[in-house]
Amino acid sequence: MASQGQGNQTSVTEFILLGFGDLPGLQVPLFLLFLVIYLVTMAGNIVVIVLVVTDRHLHTPMYFFLGNLSCLEICYSSTLLPLLLAGLLTGDRTISVTGCLTQFYFFGALAGSECLLLLGMSYDRYLAICNPLHYAALMSGRSCLQIAGGSWIGGLLGCSITIVPISQLTFCGPNGIDHFFCDFIPLVKLSCNDPLLMDTLAIAVCLIFSLVPFLLTLVSYICIISTILRIPSSTGRQKAFSTCSSHLIVVSIYYGALLIAYMFPTTDLLRDFKKALSVSYTILTPLVNPLIYTLRNREVQEALCKACRELRFLRYWQIGLLRRK
Numbered sequence: 001m002a003s004q005g006q007g008n009q010t011s012v013t014e015f016i017l018l019g020f021g022d023l024p025g026l027q028v029p030l031f032l033l034f035l036v037i038y039l040v041t042m043a044g045n046i047v048v049i050v051l052v053v054t055d056r057h058l059h060t061p062m063y064f065f066l067g068n069l070s071c072l073e074i075c076y077s078s079t080l081l082p083l084l085l086a087g088l089l090t091g092d093r094t095i096s097v098t099g100c101l102t103q104f105y106f107f108g109a110l111a112g113s114e115c116l117l118l119l120g121m122s123y124d125r126y127l128a129i130c131n132p133l134h135y136a137a138l139m140s141g142r143s144c145l146q147i148a149g150g151s152w153i154g155g156l157l158g159c160s161i162t163i164v165p166i167s168q169l170t171f172c173g174p175n176g177i178d179h180f181f182c183d184f185i186p187l188v189k190l191s192c193n194d195p196l197l198m199d200t201l202a203i204a205v206c207l208i209f210s211l212v213p214f215l216l217t218l219v220s221y222i223c224i225i226s227t228i229l230r231i232p233s234s235t236g237r238q239k240a241f242s243t244c245s246s247h248l249i250v251v252s253i254y255y256g257a258l259l260i261a262y263m264f265p266t267t268d269l270l271r272d273f274k275k276a277l278s279v280s281y282t283i284l285t286p287l288v289n290p291l292i293y294t295l296r297n298r299e300v301q302e303a304l305c306k307a308c309r310e311l312r313f314l315r316y317w318q319i320g321l322l323r324r325k
């Protein structure tokens with residue numbers, strides 16, 4: 001910490017991410033656990049992106065958005081997990097103020113983008129099921145690019161609303177962040193400024209980028225479910241519901257954890273519970289998303305099986321060439 005020259009007040013130059021530091025005997029097991037989660041998350045989402053790009057049967061709006069979601073999850077995990085893994089491995093959990101603000105910005109931007117992208121995916125399913133005759137016209141390639149691009153840009157711009165005022169905060173100690181990454185609420189708690197304005201800003205941003213998309217998604221799925229229930233054949237109902245059930249599961253897990261973590265006040269009783277929820281929407285959600293979409297989606301399963309068969313054929317062909325030589 002560097003002196004400001006105003007009495008005994010000092011300015012914090014780095015933070016300590018306390019995270020899981022209160023579990024010293026579990027540092028190695030936690031490192032191995034999060035390392036496996038990170039590798040599986042990266043592999044699973046990369047596989048989804050490759051399938052969506054290479055298989056022409058998946059060149060539809062729904063899978064275009066799914067590929068964007070997987071790309072977003074890769075960025076999301078890479079923003080948080082490498083630093084967490086380094087801290088668990090070396091025991092050095094310090095991070096500079098600039099690095100902390102940078103991590104918070106990208107985390108917040110990607111979280112906002114994911115909320116908007118999930119809303120765009122629900123709109124796609126709403127049009128496909130509730131308005132199928134106009135689906136092709138309304139969900140054109142240009143519309144898909146606008147929705148996906150708007151989600152990414154909206155998240156980046158939305159987090160800029162918070163990163164500018166939070167970068168103006170004064171941190172004069174203590175410098176221990178009771179979290180495993182740099183988040184808005186722990187940073188505001190460590191500042192010497194009046195937290196009222198920042199808390200109001202946090203609630204406003206959370207309402208715009210979390211609660212409003214969640215409510216719109218909820219309305220769209222109420223319309224979807226009511227339309228599905230009116231389908232006369234049970235086979236038709238099952239087929240229609242299978243196309244949106246995976247997305248509904250992802251939305252429920254992600255929004256549920258996110259809203260509880262940010263909309264409810266942080267008390268001593270809820271602090272550890274909120275930290276567990278943070279693990280859910282920052283680490284586990286990017287892990288389970290490709291698994292949910294793969295295990296519950298027949299078209300993705302068929303594309304994956306086809307890719308495996310082609311790889312097996314290529315391997316046998318290479319072995320045959322080597323034997324001839």
